[in-house]
Amino acid sequence: MPNIRIALIEDHDLTRMGLKAAFKHQPDMEFVGEAENARRGLHLLSERQPDVALVDIGLPDMDGIELVRRFREFQEGSEEAETQGKTKIVMLTMHDSEEAVMASFAAGADSYCMKQTELEDLIVAVRETYAGNSWIDPAIASVVLRQLRKAPGSAEADRTVSINALEPEYEQVLEASPLTERELEILELIVAGCSNADIAERSYITVGTVKTHVRSILNKLGASDRTEAAVRALRAGLVS
16 A cells, blocks of 8 residues: 655745654655645645645745635646545644634645644544545534534535535444433533543543543544544434
8 A cells, every 4th residue: 555645835944854753764664755834845746746734824935725726626627636536635733713714624634733732643644534534623613513504415515524424334233222321421522522531521431431431432423533423413403
């Protein structure tokens, strides 16, 4: 299986150096380029066509959202881009405002990750994004869920998060092995945007126990991550 080709567009030198070193240490990843501003970043993405690009919103010459929008326009009109496959975009930022989150997805970002995220979670985000899944930082998942509540089933909401309601086979799984009362309690906290540590504190259980419950919830809902589980739970009426 080929390595994931990664590019990084980030104006902060130390952040860029640290992430570059981290990606180079991953056995399934190949670092193909970096840029410290949007102009060079757009050229880098257009020329190298990486599998996954991490783009900072706060670039000095053009914000990352506009960069992503322009790059998507380039891809739509490029036969070479069609041949090589679509570059996935992970937006990397300090901003957790609803406007920044939704504007990023509207521009064509595939995933959204806060800079405060642990490195191991960022690596997971890159792999999930490469696999075709939208990875949304738990810290801002509630923003996306609010949008879904405002417009359930709308085309824009569906396109933004690429999550469907429960498939028939998972409905059968829930019928055979329904969520326990504790799992429903934890699911409600997940929907509220709580971290594992928050859930552990509120439920008076250990973080390890929370992780076990979360894995069980994901399996029963057929979800790949917490955000997808939350969205499916809302659409299936498991929580309100």
